[in-house]
Amino acid sequence: MGFELKSKIWELVRAGLDPYVVAYSFPVTIVSEELKSKYGGLNPGEETGDRVSVAGRVWHVRRHGGITFLDLYDQTGKIQVILRRDIVRGNSKLELLSKLIDKGDIIGVKGRVVKTKTGEVSVLAEDVELLAIAWRQIPFHEFGLKDPEQRYKERYLDIMLNSKVRKAIINLYKIEMEMRKILDEKGFIEVHTPKLQPIYGGALAKPFTTTVNALERTVYLSIAPETYLKRLVVAGLSKVYEIAVCFRNEDIDATHYPEFVQLEAYQAYADWNDMMGLTEELVSESIKRVYGDYKVEVEAGGETKVLDFTRPWRRVLLEDSIEEALKTKIKGKSREELLEIAGSLEIEVKDPRRGKILEKIFERLVVPNIWNPTFVTLFPRDISPLARTYRGNPEYVERFELYIAGLEIANGYSELNNPILQYYFFEEEEKLRKLIGQEVEAHPMDKDYIRAIEYGMPPTGGVGIGLYRLMMVVGGLPSIKDVIPFTITAPENIKVLGEEFRDLIDYYLSVKPGPGV
RNA sequence: GGGCCCGUAGCUCAGCCCGGUAGAGCGGCGGGCUUUUAACCCGUAGGUCCCGGGUUCGAAUCCCGGCGGGCCCGCCA
DSSP states (O other): OBBEEEEEEHHHTTTTTHHHHHSOOOOOOHHHHHHHHHHHTSSSTOOEEEEEEEEEEEEEEESSSSSEEEEEETTTEEEEEEEEEEHTTTTTHEEEHHHHHHHHHHEEEEEEEOOOTTOOEEEEEEEEEEEOOBBBBBSTTTTOOOOOOHEEEEEHHHHOOHHHHHHHHHHHHHHHHHHHHHHHHOOOOOOOOOSSSSSOOOSSSSEEEETTTTTTTEEOSSSHHHHHHHHHHTTOOOEEEEEEEEOOOOOTTTTBOSSEEEEEEEEETOOOHHHHHHHHHHHHOOOOHHHSSSEEEEEETTTTEEEEESOOOOEEEHHHHHHHHHSSSSSOOHHHHHHHHHHHTTTTOOOHHHHHHHHHHHHTTTTTGHHHHHGEEEEGGGGGGGOOOOOTTTEEEEEEEEEEEEEEEOOOOOOOOOOOHHHOOOOOOOHHHHHHHHOOOOOOOOHHHHHHHHHTSSSSEEEEEHHHHHHHHHOOOOOEOOOOOOOOOOOOOOOOHHHHHHHHHHHHHHHHOOOOO
């Protein structure tokens, strides 16, 4: 079931209009957006002699007998096409097509630009080509696809029908482009670091493991590009970045997916303050350019709220934010005292590091209440093995995280460039791993990375910006899977046309080619 | 890994508590209509009630097991 099989195909074949045989290309001269801006000023009922050529998918067909309205959608929006009997009559091709074209089909239309009595810019068709047939019914109605299972299984339908999802995918591209422009203007070089790595690092997460047959070696899919980008800083690329796919073999939920995209940037001779400035500029300027304003309306859960990216963003010390929420002093409190506070909040912490307890309390109490972009700064030393010690107090590191709408969006710091301390912190991480085993993520020892910075890494600042999460927040989408074009779904038993209708296979194998071009 | 919820027509969902011929709207198909916007009017077809087992005279409905999905918690961004 599911096929909208009409005898239509054989009618098309008889008329020599089978799109699989005849439709190889179509000259599009204008898209919806342009058409509307160029001809929006026409008066209702006004007809021009301007001939245009448009193409797209038919979403709605309104047949009134002598006149038919088609809503065509291209990548930029809707174009109304009018088929009028007085024009169609006598043209056997148009007569047949105006009868056979259905919702879902993809067509090309040549005609004159007119504005209807009701004021809609439209194309009055003079010629129509059927470019592709929709054999399966597409649910074009107000609710689109709702069943989450089907949304992800047939994501092309979800992207087609759900404008929020479609816009998120398009706008993420635009944001990436704007960020690239800004970085390019500042002299940053974009690179690709390895996705197959002999030692994973740059974050604390379980990696995917695979084998390179040619080398007979176990390798890990990159969990972060960080250590490689910093090797490049050592190599003299003093401003580098990557829009990197990262793989982390952890559980999936509304804000986590095993593959995701981060922009990581490193700048020599810069520190965490410079990186906060860079982060502010990248995020707020790209959003301004894509959405037209620093303030973006976000519709989520039925209500519309405004996200304000205007600089400068609020900055708050990690421990201050906790004290504010808790109304208790926590600075200088021991691990045991913090554990007690965590316990009173019903937060269980297995990790032995004091900083981890602080982080857990922070995530529970503070993060959900952050709305506008906020930098949280000054993190504990013991949970940041790659960050540089705070110049004002060695118990902290010069690290910041960016939160927007209750989500962690970015993480950056003054990079640790001291190879001796780097070795020591990796050692501590190794100890932690042995102590706790698989329960706690720890950074593995990476002596090649240490060797690299032993050659001398300048003082450097770095930041990673989670692009999917940024898009979730700006697009008002509740799940990270909504902004990822395709996600993994369970296997299905799918019936396809060819196995249902062998006669179609026989027909297409027997089609004689026409003249080549 | 733990808890809660969901799976019925192409889509959105009702029916399930309290067992008794499987329903609605939209969409599809056929017909009508020359200015519609989710067009309208008339007619009509369409089902492995996720899968397997059990209870029962009888199961979409109750019970058990499985599969798929969502949300929350734990862990990671």
